[in-house]
Amino acid sequence: MALTLVGRENEQKIFRNKMEEAVAGKGSTIIITGEPGIGKSALVNDACKAATGMGFSVRQGTAPQEATKPFGILSDALSELTQSPLFDETExxxxxxxxxxxxxxxxxxxxxxxxxxxxxxxxxxxxxxxxxxxxxxxxxxxxxxxxxxxxxxxxxxxxxxxxxxxxxxxxxxxxxxxxxxxxxxxxxxxxxxxxxxxxxxxxxxxxxxxxxxxxxxxxxxxxxxLHRDMENVNLEAEINRISDAAFDALRTECAHNPVLLVLEDTHWSDEGSLKVTEYIARNCPEMPLVLLCSARTSESNTFENFRRGLTFDGTALEMKLGGFDLPAMKQMIDGHFSPNSFPHSFYRDMFSRTEGNPLFALEMARHLKDAGAINLVCGSYIFDEIAATLPDTINELIARRLDSISPQLLLITEIASCMGREFDSAVLGSVSMLEDSATEMEALNSSGIMTFTGSKGKFSHGLFQEITYDSISPRWKAKYHADIGHCLERMFTENTEEVIFDLARHFSNTSEHAKTLRYCIRAGEKAESGFAAKQAMEFYGKAIAVCKGDMETQSMLHERIGDLCFILGEFDESRNHYLAILGLSPDRIRQADIHRKIGDAWERQADFDKAKSECAVAIEIVAGKGNAAEARILTSLGRIYMRQGDYSTAISYLEKTIHATENLGLRKDLGTAEHLLGSVYLHKGQYPDALEHFNKAILIRREVGDLSGLAASVNNIGNVMARTGEWDKALEHYKSSAEIDAKIGDKIGVASTLTNIATVHLSTGHPDEAIPTLEESITIERKIGDRRGLAISLLNLNLAYYLKGEYDRSIAILTEALDICEKNSLKYECIFCYNGLCELYSLSGRAAEGQQLARKSLALAREIGTTEGESMSHMNLGIALLASGDMEPARENLEAALSLMKKIGHNQISDANMQLGLYWKKVGDKIKARAYFNDALAGFEKNSNKGKTEDCRKSISELDA
Known part of the structure; x- marks a missing residue:
């Protein structure tokens, strides 16, 4: 039978072009999508052959339907690139x-x-x-x-x-x-x-x-x-660090030859794998790498988010495969049945029934041959229409084909289906217990149902595995999974950790609850160690399901899931698990700690009353006991009152925390408390006190090796210096913070601190110095897919070009930022984009468009309840109205803006004063204009903003002219 790919000439041409570009050093990402059987695997195989012929190193991984192994698809694909496992973070x-x-x-x-x-x-x-x-x-x-x-x-x-x-x-x-x-x-x-x-x-x-x-x-x-303590873990930073390691391994391989990285069935990939894959996709243009992903459409929300994220900004090219047209289907069938004398009606009916799905058509033709409707007569295939009976669906076709094989082959197929689309042939042979399993496997290989290469076996198409597995009765599924689990136990007696995810998956499909519990807990712990939070939660959830009567273990598992939900930002779900513990654990100290965690979840959602209520219950339990639980509750209360703006109460609690943690020797907790207290004083504007506590936090965090916390404290000293106008010291601390973040691989932290550095340059009227720093930040954010960070950096870059008077360029940058914000529902950031564009349109003679955007911004600010956004919207609407000569509405909006800004202490009070000065100058009231200009001048001089200071002085001098 001919194996030449047909009907995909356009796709083959694109692959060839992308591979030629990769040889020249420009990588790319292609995502093939389509329904089952549409030809994704055939196209991938053709691409692999073409790449091998062009000297590429081909690395392949396939995601199993049950993605139990963290980073599984990439771990398989990149396993040979490094001596130690890339994705095993286990300690x-x-x-x-x-x-x-x-x-x-x-x-x-x-x-x-x-x-x-x-x-x-x-x-x-x-x-x-x-x-x-x-x-x-x-x-x-x-x-x-x-x-x-x-x-x-x-x-x-x-x-x-x-x-x-x-x-x-x-x-x-x-x-x-x-x-x-x-x-x-x-x-x-x-x-x-x-x-x-x-x-x-x-x-x-x-x-x-x-x-x-x-x-x-x-x-x-x-x-x-060891079980990793996930509290205070920066999960996103850890995933970026893991992504960096994977990308570095690929970069090393690319130094020797171009690479084709193939990831099949990515709709089943775990979330961690997709995040690392996105990172690779965003960075591969800089080297000879083609990343090729294949997936079914509408199978997974996680994959759909991944696909949309890469395609909307042009990072990836999506190939949406449709069915063959009639000539392509005829060419495919003729390639497998040649020569033949099939009538045109045969091809037409086949095309109509299969809707051009190549796998469906090919399996239909094979079915007709097996049923005696296609026969080889005198060296040519003929079609007997009378003998033809055609199933209605591809699933029915494959089910019939599986029913036709021998009992021995069906046994092997069923056991293999329990292992996944890909499997270890040695385990399969051992579990099947057939005398000549090798011969049976060769028969399956010849049938086209499976392929075997070395010790690995694979279903030729995912549908064969899925339909086989779905057809097995629950009783036999449980038996097969148990047999596979027992086989793995025998084969890995001394190192069960190597197959712990497989053991957990197989025994969780049996009634052997003790093994399910043990292996699922260990698999969850290993997943946590690899920062695969979602998979850890799934394993712990399976463990809870079989952990009847053991309240202590149930309590431990609920807490672990609650903690993971918390760091993922799933606060409602975290509370549900914490609440379950209160009904399981009689330990009062433990209950107090759980009430604290429930309060922390409410605090993150800004429901401060409920947060304080939970902490009040917690503190009542442990009051006066002088233990670690009490100290941490005091910390939580300090944070709640700080966020609520009740700084005096926050200081009181945090001072108690410092006293308690010092007495208990809880150095890391002490560092956190000192940092929080410094933050309270920063918010209050008591800068010497803030510096005192940030410096204490730095000493402690350096001592205990809390580098992430250290970077935050150093950064906050930079914020203090910026607030007090000590710009050189601010830059010094920001750069130091960025160096620490770079050391620990926190790219988000680096990018954020670079934006702070740029803000200093912008605040001091040096946009030319801000631009390269912002461009560096933007490069990082594009590479790691940090859309919110990217939007913020673009907002600041727009400001730099605005200060340079390059309004067209500023508008283009803001338009890109707004597109990102709107597509990712970043409502708060949208407000800044609308206001920036409003101001630019007003300056560019497009006041009507500016007013429209300002009103849109004002409505959105009121919707999400941000006074800051509302004040900015009023000011820019006032500026736009002033530009179009609508004087009274302009004044009303500018005065509303100034009032709101004074209420919250906004840093644009001087700008609002300046605009009101321009309004009164325009209507001819020089006295009021001068008063507003003087207030604006004082603010600009205090902030050392030379450009705005000069503009303000110029406006004052014009009053005297």
């Missing part, structure tokens, strides 16, 4: 040394993974301490006393567990894991069960104990996964 702890001692205190065997990790003198001293402990643990009759013991020797933690004839001592450096004690006990049990006689007859010679040493080596090599 582990292990034993530094493990050794066995008999009841007399003699060393029997010892082991460590990395050789002797302890200095010989330290080991000798520690061994003496352990031997004394062992001897003290036996009474004079030789019976053992306590079970697991713990010692501390310098910085080392020592865990000691006794059996009948020996002690195992394990030395760890750092955090202890809850499963370590069980691992030691299991090793003792194994040693005494297998080698009990050897232990009793041991003559003191360590060389006679290799079996014991081997078990100790296994114990020493065991890694215990």
């Amino acid at each position: 582990y702890v292990s034993f530094a040394e493990v050794f066995a001692i008999n009841s007399a205190g003699l060393l029997m065997a010892k082991a460590s993974v990395d050789g002797d990790r302890l200095d010989a003198d330290i080991f000798a001293g520690m061994l003496t301490a352990v031997q004394s402990f062992v001897r003290d643990s036996f009474d004079y009759s030789g019976t053992k006393g306590a079970n697991l013991g713990r010692l501390e020797y310098g910085d080392l933690k020592i865990m000691i567990e006794n059996g009948r004839n020996l002690f195992i001592t394990a030395v760890l450096i750092g955090q202890e894991h809850a499963e370590m004690a069980d691992a030691i006990r299991n090793s003792i049990k194994e040693i005494e069960t297998k080698y009990g006689d050897m232990l009793e007859s041991w003559n003191g010679n360590m060389s006679a104990m290799p079996p014991v040493r081997h078990i100790l080596e296994r114990l020493a090599g065991k890694k215990f996964m």
Whole structure:
């Protein structure tokens, strides 16, 4: 059968052009979309062949329908580019040394993974301490006393567990894991069960104990996964850092040859994978890389957001595949059945029934051949219309085809479908338990249902896997998933973490609830460690579903999901999980902490009364106890009152927090409290006090290694300096903050701080210095897809060109910013765009358009309740009305703007005074004009704004002329 692709000549031409551009160093992104069976996979395969022929390195990944593995599609595609896994952010702890001692205190065997990790003198001293402990643990009759013991020797933690004839001592450096004690006990049990006689007859010679040493080596090599504390994690910054690492790996590969990165079935990709993919797409134009994604349409809201985000600004080209036309369908069928004497009506009916879907048409032709309606007679295929029975849908066709295969092949197909579209053929062979599974797999390969390459198998089309899986009864699904899970347990006995996501998925589809619980919790923890919050929540949710009766574990899982919802900004859902804990946990201190977290969620949604109410309940529980829970509740109250503008009360709570955290030694919490107190004083305008507390926060945050917090405190000192007009010091601190953010990979923080630097240049009348800084910020924001940050930077760039008098360029920049804001529902930022364009239109003789935008801005500001936006809208509407000669409405709007600005302390009060001065000058009242101009001048001089100062003085001098 011919395998030449037909009917996609235009798409093939586009691919060829994009690949030629990539060879020349200009990369691009293509997203192929279309319904199932429309030919996406065939087009991708053709692109891969063409790329290989042009010297490309082809990297491929396919998203499974159940995207359980974080960053799974990219992890598969990029696995060979680095020595260590790109997307495994998991932190582990292990034993530094493990050794066995008999009841007399003699060393029997010892082991460590990395050789002797302890200095010989330290080991000798520690061994003496352990031997004394062992001897003290036996009474004079030789019976053992306590079970697991713990010692501390310098910085080392020592865990000691006794059996009948020996002690195992394990030395760890750092955090202890809850499963370590069980691992030691299991090793003792194994040693005494297998080698009990050897232990009793041991003559003191360590060389006679290799079996014991081997078990100790296994114990020493065991890694215990640590649960990452996600509180205060900047998830977006972490994803950007992970994206950077993936992009750097691709960049290294591109230095040797152009790369085609193929990601299939991206509609099933996890959210983390799509964010990293977007990052790659936004950066690939700078190198020889073609990123090719394929997806079904309307399958996933997450994917649709990804697709729209890349296509609306031209980052990606979307190829929307439709069905074949009749000539293309005829060409495809003739390629598979050649030569033939099929009548034209055959092709016409086939086209009408399949609507040009190539997979449907091809499967229909195969069905007709199997049914005896297409036959090879005298070297040519003929069609017997009388024998033809045609199914109505492609699903029905594939189901019939699957029904026609042998029971052995169907068994393999069903088991494979439980593993996903792609699967490990060794696991498949082991689970199927057929004597000659290799022969059966080869038969499936020949049938076109599956393909096998090395140890990997894959359904030739996703529909084969989906339809097979959907046809299996719940009972047999559960059995297959259980068999696969048990097989993985056997194959990965010593390293279940390697397949933990698969174990969790398979056992969660069975009635083995204990394993479901254990593996889903561990999978959730590993997902958290990789900053895959959504998948962690899914695993924890499955664990809750089977965790009946164990209220402590349910409570822990609800809190973890609540915390993840919180950092994702899903505050309503976070509260639901926190509220569930209150009905599960009788621990009053825990309940207080949960009430605090509920209050924090309300605070983030600016419902301060409810936030204070929850914190009041929490503080009543822990009042006077002087513990960490009380200190954190005080911090929350301080933050709530600060955001509400009740600064005196905020200061009172935060001073109590500082006292409590100092006494408890909670250094990180102390740094947070000092920073918040500095922020309160900054809002109050008490700048020396603000500096005092920000500097304290800096010292503490540097000490505890809180670099993200350190960058924020340094940045806020820059804000203080900017407020006081110490521009050089402001720039110094902003640059320092940006350097810290760059060090930890927080690109959003870098871009935000660059915007602050540009604001200093704009405030001091130096737009030429602001422009390159803003362009650098814009480049970062485009690359990471930070649309809100991009809109804000464009707003500031518009201001720079406005100050230079380049109004046309300023209008173009603002128009782009407005387009971003409107498409992404950034209503607050839209107000700034409307007002900026209004002012520019007024200056460009387009006052009527300006008035329209100002009124639109005013309505939106009132809708979302922003006094700042309302004041700006009034001022720009007043300016536009003044330009068109509508004097009375102009004055009313300008006075409304000034009143609102004074009420909130807005930094454009001087501008409003200036405009009112221009109004009174225009109507001929020089006294009122001078008064407003003088007020404006004082403000401009205070802010060292040379350009506006000169304009104001010029207006005053014109009054005297």
